[in-house]
Amino acid sequence: MQARRQISGLRDTIASSLRIRVLILVLLGFAAVAAPAYMAFNWIVASTVVQLGTLFAEKQILYDRYRGLEALMREVSLAETLAGSQSIRDWANDEANPDLKRRGIAELEHFRQSFADHSYFFTIGASGNYYFNDAANSYAGDQFRYTVSADNPRDAWYYSTVALGEGCHLNVDNDTNLRVTKVWMNCVIREGRRVLGILGTGIDLTSFIQEVVNIPQVGVTSMFVDRQGAVQAHRDQDMVDLRSLTAEMSAKRTVFSLLDKPEDEGALRELMDQVAGGEAVALSRFMSIGGKQTLVGIGYLDKLGWFNVTLMDIDAIIDKRLFLPIGLLLAGVMGLVAAIMVLVFKRAVLYRLKRLEEVVHSARRGEYGPALAMADDRQDEVGRLSTAFTEMAVAVSDNTRLLEARVRARTEALETLASRDAQTGIANRRGFVTAFEAATGRRHGLLLIDIDRFKTINDTFGHAAGDAVITEISRRIVACVGEGHVCARWGGDEFIVLLHDSAPQLLRANAFGVMAAISDRPVALPDGRSAAVTVSVGASLVEPGDSIETVTEMADAALYMAKGEGRNRVMIFDPPDAAKPSRAAQPTG
Numbered sequence: 001m002q003a004r005r006q007i008s009g010l011r012d013t014i015a016s017s018l019r020i021r022v023l024i025l026v027l028l029g030f031a032a033v034a035a036p037a038y039m040a041f042n043w044i045v046a047s048t049v050v051q052l053g054t055l056f057a058e059k060q061i062l063y064d065r066y067r068g069l070e071a072l073m074r075e076v077s078l079a080e081t082l083a084g085s086q087s088i089r090d091w092a093n094d095e096a097n098p099d100l101k102r103r104g105i106a107e108l109e110h111f112r113q114s115f116a117d118h119s120y121f122f123t124i125g126a127s128g129n130y131y132f133n134d135a136a137n138s139y140a141g142d143q144f145r146y147t148v149s150a151d152n153p154r155d156a157w158y159y160s161t162v163a164l165g166e167g168c169h170l171n172v173d174n175d176t177n178l179r180v181t182k183v184w185m186n187c188v189i190r191e192g193r194r195v196l197g198i199l200g201t202g203i204d205l206t207s208f209i210q211e212v213v214n215i216p217q218v219g220v221t222s223m224f225v226d227r228q229g230a231v232q233a234h235r236d237q238d239m240v241d242l243r244s245l246t247a248e249m250s251a252k253r254t255v256f257s258l259l260d261k262p263e264d265e266g267a268l269r270e271l272m273d274q275v276a277g278g279e280a281v282a283l284s285r286f287m288s289i290g291g292k293q294t295l296v297g298i299g300y301l302d303k304l305g306w307f308n309v310t311l312m313d314i315d316a317i318i319d320k321r322l323f324l325p326i327g328l329l330l331a332g333v334m335g336l337v338a339a340i341m342v343l344v345f346k347r348a349v350l351y352r353l354k355r356l357e358e359v360v361h362s363a364r365r366g367e368y369g370p371a372l373a374m375a376d377d378r379q380d381e382v383g384r385l386s387t388a389f390t391e392m393a394v395a396v397s398d399n400t401r402l403l404e405a406r407v408r409a410r411t412e413a414l415e416t417l418a419s420r421d422a423q424t425g426i427a428n429r430r431g432f433v434t435a436f437e438a439a440t441g442r443r444h445g446l447l448l449i450d451i452d453r454f455k456t457i458n459d460t461f462g463h464a465a466g467d468a469v470i471t472e473i474s475r476r477i478v479a480c481v482g483e484g485h486v487c488a489r490w491g492g493d494e495f496i497v498l499l500h501d502s503a504p505q506l507l508r509a510n511a512f513g514v515m516a517a518i519s520d521r522p523v524a525l526p527d528g529r530s531a532a533v534t535v536s537v538g539a540s541l542v543e544p545g546d547s548i549e550t551v552t553e554m555a556d557a558a559l560y561m562a563k564g565e566g567r568n569r570v571m572i573f574d575p576p577d578a579a580k581p582s583r584a585a586q587p588t589g
Helices: 002-016 018-066 070-083 086-093 098-114 153-162 206-212 262-276 320-336 338-364 369-373 381-419 429-438 454-461 463-481 504-519 548-564
Strands: 120-124 129-133 144-147 167-175 180-191 194-204 220-225 231-234 282-289 292-301 306-312 444-451 486-489 494-499 535-542 570-573
Touching: 018 282, 018 338, 018 381, 070 098, 070 167, 070 180, 070 194, 070 381, 086 098, 086 120, 086 180, 086 194, 098 120, 098 129, 098 194, 153 167, 153 180, 153 194, 262 282, 262 292, 262 306, 338 369, 381 429, 429 486, 429 494, 429 548, 444 463, 444 504, 444 548, 454 463, 463 486, 463 494, 463 504, 494 504, 504 535, 504 570, 535 548, 548 570
Parallel strands: 535 570
Antiparallel strands: 120 129, 120 194, 129 144, 167 180, 180 194, 220 231, 220 306, 282 292, 292 306, 444 494, 444 535, 486 494
16 A cells, blocks of 8 residues: 555656656656667767778878888889890890990999999890899909809799799898898890890898888888788798799798688789779778788889788777767766757767768868868867868878879989980980980981090099090080080990981081080090090981981991091991992991
């Protein structure tokens, strides 16, 4: 009876008190909303963390891709340029020819000064003879070292590289005792299907690896792998594959060995194929590594044939506990009143997080405008997160522009380096060929200029004096023929000039003018002395449709005659019968 009276009294109290009813409704509403709100909040936080982590992964890939690789890319470009040298190809086709050998060695020695390691190697395919010189110029005049053999295991790199096809290929050599990592650039030279040889140089990547893969970043591990997944650079030296060209796949240390699940290996290979195919600059995906979900980012270094792989522990990079105050705030608001809580939650949290998520999506597409324009004056947790993301977007945008500007500047510098002679500043062989191919439709003149007894100058006054003579002769030639014509360094002490819109009389006048401009006064040397310098000139007219090989052969024939007649003279190639398709060399003085 007493219990019934208590229940009846409670019922009357509830019925007569609006505050209690509202409180009950609030509690019921809280109970009804708390569970889905909690799940929604967790989903948004997790989604935001993943979006931020993925964005961080892709920007980390781009950052590592261009950081510290400029020197290596420069060496590859130089090696490619040397592999395309006509002097090298001519020597490889006729190794026994002393003149071709001299020119080939001179070309190798010229590029040796430009290589960062100041060394080169060249293996001629027909004979297997291996030529080498180092930074100390230890083998000057005796560059031939030995002959490669298929029976020698140490020469396996040569035959493995030949099988890879034309182009430059990289081989990592890591000395764990000395803690030195060196990358060899092996450039295959082919003529049709025939291998003329392999040449290249090496570069020490120890400092680069220390800078890129050993940089302390919480939750981030960077490495570089080749197209087969073999690890080429890693902070753990035991992970590096030391025989990337010769080892069997089963014996290689690969990035795939880190994955827990076989299906992740297929997914990783697919990402590698996509970035290598140019479908995206960088891609990322979660994979299981060491029993933990890890965000794996992939970028492709097309110049090197390497992939930049970045492994990121999202939990270590982004601490989800940062979102805890938001949850406590929401719980407090919901505890006061369910209706107000819902409104406050939507406006103060959900709407702002949704906006932030949209900004993250825009940033992933490379559109930083919404992130930069996102202003949130409320300095609560979400406001601070928005401000932090805005600051990160500003930093990423600025870094991206800076990287793009540096890449553009470096690309322009490499393009200039590829067509200009580093010592004299005039065009090199490649730059001259380009200018020759562009000058079509009219008759032109061609001068081939060789410094007389240049070796004597080097022997008498030193190589520094020889360099000064080369530079001064190039300046005098340019000053004599004028800016309207093309002057280039054709070889070590040999120059070539293309005279636009020329004729026999103009060709002769220009040839004798160049010779006079050079021999008119001695060349001042760095040590205060001076040297009298003369040149021999071979000249030829360039008819419309003539190939560069044809006209240079005619000019070279004339130059050879000038040398034979005693040097310090001009010889002009004069075909006996212009109507004949074959021009016989009849140099005249």
